[in-house]
Amino acid sequence: MSAIFFYNFIFYSTAVIAVVATLLMITRHNAVHALLYLIISSLSMAIIFYLLGAPFAAVLEVIIYAGAVMILFVFVVMMLNLGHRSVEQEAAWLPAKGWIVPSILAAVLLMLLVAGLGEPENLRGVHLVGVKEVGIVLFGPYLLVVELASFLLLAGLVGAYHLARRSTPPTPKYGDAQSHFTPVSDSEADEAATDQRIEEGKA
Amino acid sequence: MDILWLIPTLPLLGFTILVLSSGRMPREKARVVGIGSIALSFMTTLYIATQYYAAASHGLDHGAGFTVSLWPWIVAGDLNLNFSLYLDGLSLSMLFVITGVGTLIHIYASGYMWDDPDYTRFFTYMNLFVAAMLMLVLADNLVLMFLGWEGVGLCSFLLIGFWYKDPENGFAARKAFVVTRAGDTAFAIGLFLLFRELGSLEIQEILHRATDEWEVGANMPTLIAILLLGGAVGKSAQLPLQTWLPDAMAGPTPVSALIHAATMVTAGVYLIARTHPVFLLSPTAMTLVASVGLITLLIAGFTALNQWDIKRVLAYSTMSQIGYMFLALGVEAWDSSIFHLMTHALFKALLFLTAGSIILALHHEQDIRKMGGLRKQLPVPFWCFLIGSACLIALPPTSGFWSKEPILLAAWEVDPVFWAGAVLGAFLTAIYTTRLMILVFFYTPEGGPPETHEPKGWQLHPPLIILAALSLVAGAFHLPAADALPHAHEHHPPLWVEVTGILLPLVGIFIGYQVFLKEKWQGLRLANQQALRDFLAKGWGFDWLYDALLVKPFLTLARLNRNDLVDLVPKGVVVASTQCYYFFSRGQNGQLRFYVATMAAAAIMIISLALFT
Amino acid sequence: MKKKTGLGYQIYLCFDYIYSALVTLWGVFSHTFTKADTVQYPDEQPHLHPRFRGRIVLTKDPSGEERCVACNLCASACPTDCISLQKTEDESGRWLAEYFRINFSRCVYCGLCEEACPTYAIQLTPDFEMAEYERQNMVYEKEHLLIDGPGKQPGYSFYEFSGKAVSGRQKGEGINEAQPVDVKSLLP
């Protein structure tokens, strides 16, 4: 039982886990179960990253994907509160024949991708790229990527905030500077929201 | 000199502030911005003038200018244009006229336009106009000059159509725009020719090269001079492009005063004066300039005799006075021409503003038949109008006399025919001015003089008084423009020539007095000859002529050409693209999954193409 | 009052919170050195004062007679209505309860019955160990309640003062009791 064998064993078993979990994920009817499998898939991906000599990416995968992004999903699923109804609905939305065309498409694409992978002799072995190297390159030549990422996240933040808020406060008129600072009490805001809903109902 | 750039920038800044306020600025503040930018520009001009004179007195060559290069503007191949300003005596005098008279007219307008709902918009346009005009006169190259040239055209268009809700004003604005465009096209072609022949657009360099490369009387300078003259004629409302100016009176009166009397319409004079070396190379062009001026001044004088709208009378008189300037240019009396430009700017602005006061006092009544006997009711406008009229008639010792007399003398020197026409024009000027004075202020119609009301605001009278004072004494000024232009010849005509030039206007006044106030010699009254009256009232039928010659054939041609075969090609394109649109829009079915599947299929195709070829 | 805002005030508030938290922490920590109040009950009996409100008893007067006169005041005072009784008389004219029943599974040991009792018959004792395996056993009858003694009021006997003729003692023979007025006499 050599180290290489052990290493490969872990790699292939995690790879199988990732594929199986993803497969289960796309076939689940219950959103929370699907998320659970997705988390398992991400965690096994993290292990694969570690095996590929990218510990930083592995930890980031857990912290960001599993620790933050998936939480958002769970959060939204809970807020939507779809319940049992959604499971039945999902079952109705997933007829067997609906799988044929997508599966063929994906299979063809997969075959092409694998075929296009080329000969492996160009590739060298696994290299360890540590946190320090990544940091030096990230804040050196790739500084623009950091800036872009921050802009992207800011845009996402603003967009998500704007989209998910429940009602918009009344827009102040020009020159009516006072209205910026007048706090709108909760009851007023609720009334406004109610009015809006009534109007929507009429429309 | 280093703050020369401030002069056009300040009005532009005012324009920017006003246009960014998008009409929400309170009137008081808009007024401050509108007037303040021009006034600051005027002060800058004064400072620049002191510097200019100081430099001139320190042995600088007379006539040489200062070039202030700001930044490279257009760099394309051989063409290398700087955004640079040029200051010499000519542009300095123009600066005085534009900023000085401009400031006074802005002050006046702040009172005149007070009740208008679009107060801010008015000052926005006015500031933009002043900026463009300053750019025009300060430009160091012809392209920059053309920029200002078109800028003032735009502002003129905007301001004539200021009260755009009345379709008549819109038509007038459009007419002015289109007619001046005809001249501008000629100007632009002239520019291209200059660039092709001389390889430069820097004015000073062009002028030097032109005199170096061309002989007097060669074809090319003649052609270029005539094209430039076309531009000048369009802008300055001379024959044959004069028809837009009377209609331009549809704009607010301060606009008429500033743009259509004092500054913009004299841009043509400035252009010819600026490029005079080119004109000097072509005696034909010079004769043409003089002839155009002469004919225009006569036609406009006759037309002015028979107008009932106070502003149209003044508009025709403006045309006539610019005719004098062209005449002066054509007879090489350059400095007299610019001097007349300046004095005319003063007294014509005065006349227009006074007319504006009268119009305002009569609740926007412009028909002189409904005025009369206003001498007592409107004392300040009366005296101001009197002084302005005296200047216009060129009675000694007003400034009009000192500027017009040299023109007459110079015309005599070149050709007595020019002199005779000019004197006849002066005679006509005296008659129609007297007529206007009498009908507005002296002659009491049946039913007594009309009701007037005191206009609100303190801004109306001080500019009038200042302009009146300036009009009286401006003849004593030494004009810096003289430095920049070749000196006129010393004239020594016979004495009777000079005396005739002084006396004939007096005769005209007497005739006007007899005919219009005493109501004698009614046979001389043009109003009694029906056909002639109509002909004159319609500006010698030029509008009809252009309509028949240009507009109608064009419209007919367009109508005939409406359904020709060529249209099938664009129509076919339209049909084909519509069909394609219907076909492809079926794919845009709003189904996300369909889109993704399409993308995946496309990815498969691209990858297989990459792999298997 | 104007609401205070601004960064300075916020920072002050932060420090104020931290300071108060530290004070609280120290206050609690200082209890490390104080003695625990807990009594290890089954091993170590707690000291209960006589006025402790525990199990209810019915006392007897010094002569060994029941004090309760079945006046029903305790039952009407009881907030949980756990007392029930029925009056009767013996041959000597004494009033007493035919039955007297307290349901201790309802009783809240408030002591209002004790306060209401005019004869010091019903009293609360420091006994609290009343656990039972069956609920029915919590219902105490008179014989369960009665004790042989005067409880917290030794030497008090209601009938000594009551002015009622019982057990051969006629009216006017009680302690501090005047002779009854002879309505037929004209003397004051």
Next chain:
Amino acid sequence: MTPVMANILNVVCILVFVVFGAAMLTWVERRILGIWQDRLGPNRVGPGGTLQIVADMIKLLMKEDWVPAFSDKFVFVIAPTIAMFVVVAAFAVIPIAPGIGVVDLNVGLLFFLAMTSLGVYAVMFGAYASDNKYALIGGIRAAAQMVSYEVFMGLSLMGVVMLAGTFDLRQVVLSQQDGWYIFPQFIGAFIFLIAGIAESHRTPFDLPEAEHELTAGFHTEYSGMKFAMFFIGEYVSVLMTSAMITVLFLGGWLGPDFAPPLFWFLLKTIILVFFMILVRGSLPRPRYDQLMSFGWKCMLPLSLVNLVVTGALVLL
């Protein structure tokens, strides 16, 4: 003894120690709280009550293993395992003493943060699967709270990383030979302590399981050993937070030579555990919005300032 055997022994010892230590902590906490509240606490079972945990465990094991009929059973069962798993896994990277410790990961600190961030799943899945409104509210609160506090928990540690120049926790300890990081990184330690308390949702940041409002929050429906796993998980995370503070700010096992390194590590950890119990015993629970605004408006800027200032000082 081969190295493999030594490693396995290490793993087993630490696992046993952690789990039983956490279980003991339930008893310790009750006793300590008793002292501070002038009570005695559990002292009957065994000498001084030390066998209380055995009794508790027997009780919990004997309880009916109840899965509510309306729950999502798969997720319901998995949630407590996650709770237990992530905290125990996080313990793997803590260097207890030279030679003691499961693994020396070169991204140990990040691994710790990763495991902490996974802890929220236990809460959310437990809350979701219970199909109980209190549990759901508690779960959403917990998710929001933990995700928020994770942010500056990570940020507060970056100052230490800058000073030590490594994510390897053993290296972090060794780099504290000249002085504990609590002195230069006082603010970081403070923030990390608060964030750690919030992450293990203990009083005063126990909003997700606030008894007064939400019965027991996300584990309302849990009982028996599943409840015990949540419960023990919480105590393991207390231990873990204390151990992390010890490692990162208090010099880990470093101390005078008269006692073994393990002693120093345990001493510091236990003192910190006691401090966290003291905090639980003294401070009141804030309102939920106060908790969130405290996190985002006070702790986050503070940790960013700490980060920037530390970075500047390190660069200088």
Next chain:
Amino acid sequence: MTDAVIIDHAFILAAILFCLGLTGVLVRRNLVFVLISLEVMLNAAGLAFIAAGSAWGQADGQIMFLAVVTLGAAEVAVGLGLTLLLFRRFNSIDIDQLNKLKG
């Protein structure tokens, strides 16, 4: 270091996961599932980057992975915000019904 085969197989794994995610996007009608499947696709792309970076021993792969993660996070934030909005407005998150922008 280790056998080169593993890199190759990591690419194959990435391809498999990508295609699985694609299938998910194509099949599911629930917007939440579509977003989840998208995450899988992004993850697969990240894996490919990491594997390439590992093969060449360069940090660039991990940098690109970081960019992918950022993209995923921003996308999820906005996507889920939209999901909530749609659910509130139409009381449905069926993407087949959300075809008001069709041509």
